[in-house]
Amino acid sequence: MYLAIAEYTKKQQVTLVAVSKTQSIPTIMTLYKQGQRIFGENRVQELVEKYEAMPKDIQWHLIGHLQKNKVKYIAPFVSMIHSVDSFELLEVINQQAKKNDRIIPVLLQFHIAEEETKFGLNIQEAQSLLEQIKLQSLDHIKICGVMGMASFTDDKEKVRGEFRTLKGHFDQLKSTYFSEDAGFKEISMGMSGDYEIAISEGSTMVRIGSALFG
Numbered sequence: 001m002y003l004a005i006a007e008y009t010k011k012q013q014v015t016l017v018a019v020s021k022t023q024s025i026p027t028i029m030t031l032y033k034q035g036q037r038i039f040g041e042n043r044v045q046e047l048v049e050k051y052e053a054m055p056k057d058i059q060w061h062l063i064g065h066l067q068k069n070k071v072k073y074i075a076p077f078v079s080m081i082h083s084v085d086s087f088e089l090l091e092v093i094n095q096q097a098k099k100n101d102r103i104i105p106v107l108l109q110f111h112i113a114e115e116e117t118k119f120g121l122n123i124q125e126a127q128s129l130l131e132q133i134k135l136q137s138l139d140h141i142k143i144c145g146v147m148g149m150a151s152f153t154d155d156k157e158k159v160r161g162e163f164r165t166l167k168g169h170f171d172q173l174k175s176t177y178f179s180e181d182a183g184f185k186e187i188s189m190g191m192s193g194d195y196e197i198a199i200s201e202g203s204t205m206v207r208i209g210s211a212l213f214g
């Protein structure tokens with residue numbers, strides 16, 4: 001399935017993050033050999049192990065929940081962190097990025113699904129986080145957009161509505177807090193079961209795992 005999905009996302013001008021969690025290195029290498037260079041992992045330890053073992057032109061994205069005390073392990077190399085959901089976490093990422101003389105691109109994760117267990121901000125929390133950032137100089141992070149996961153359901157209209165909500169949050173934050181050239185442009189939404197809906201609702205970045213490797 002890899003080539004078909006890679007072609008589809010390319011045609012739609014959407015970035016494909018190949019979610020390689022739980023996949024072995026030889027399996028991931030089969031996608032690498034077909035040209036894939038952006039991979040996503042949801043656990044820090046697995047991300048570090050794969051980074052160390054695999055070619056250095058891979059861009060690694062962290063897509064899962066991140067604890068503050070683990071930021072230091074990924075700060076030297078991570079290309080994007082999709083799962084920022086507190087100001088305190090942003091401060092730690094900034095501090096660790098500075099130590100590594102880097103600027104780390106991040107996304108603000110929103111809670112858009114009905115499931116209780118999912119991490120993420122609501123719009124008020126995101127606004128107050130961005131107000132706090134205005135007051136402090138976090139020079140070593142770049143806020144590039146938003147991320148969200150829709151509910152696990154067969155109800156396509158519900159999923160579509162949740163993606164539309166995330167796009168609405170993105171538009172609102174962009175117009176209030178970011179100039180046109182600030183690089184706030186990514187909407188990370190869409191997984192194996194719902195990426196086509198996500199793309200039709202404005203996704204710029206899909207995170208697909210099982211459909212690529214299955």
Ligand SMILES: *Cc1c(COP(=O)(O)O)cnc(C)c1O
Binds near residue numbers: 210211
């Ligand atoms: C696992 C995971 C994905 C990919 O899920 P699939 O259904 O396998 O495509 C996307 N985003 C996050 C945050 C994940 O943990």
